[in-house]
Amino acid sequence: MFANFWDIVWFFFWSFAFIAYLMVLFSIVADIFRDHTLNGGAKAVWLIFLIFVPFLTALVYLIARGPDMARRQEERAQQVQAYTDDYVRSVASSASPSAEIAKAKELLDSGSITAAEFEALKAKALK
Numbered sequence: 786m787f788a789n790f791w792d793i794v795w796f797f798f799w800s801f802a803f804i805a806y807l808m809v810l811f812s813i814v815a816d817i818f819r820d821h822t823l824n825g826g827a828k829a830v831w832l833i834f835l836i837f838v839p840f841l842t843a844l845v846y847l848i849a850r851g852p853d854m855a856r857r858q859e860e861r862a863q864q865v866q867a868y869t870d871d872y873v874r875s876v877a878s879s880a881s882p883s884a885e886i887a888k889a890k891e892l893l894d895s896g897s898i899t900a901a902e903f904e905a906l907k908a909k910a911l912k
């Protein structure tokens with residue numbers, strides 16, 4: 786298959802270029818569907834051109850809509866970060882020490898924990 790070393794180098798170079806090109810195409814297709822300012826007809830036209838004249842269309846898309854593409858990607862990343870932060874805040878225990886002691890006192894009064902466990906929880910809350 787390979788006659789010499791440089792055939793291997795060229796094979797890896799073109800493999801890398803092809804994979805990079807596919808990544809650009811997938812990014813463009815994802816951006817087309819993510820863009821809510823484009824109507825369905827415009828999305829269809831971009832996709833048809835991407836299918837029949839992919840290299841030229843990708844180049845034109847990146848030049849014409851590249852800054853908006855970056856802005857949409859940044860907005861999406863900020864949304865994901867905000868959702869993650871909200872989720873972490875919702876599951877994290879951010880109760881004050883007095884609230885934790887009050888909760889432990891309720892457990893002690895209901896008989897769920899012993900006095901020794903209550904003292905351990907109280908000491909942990911005060912640390």
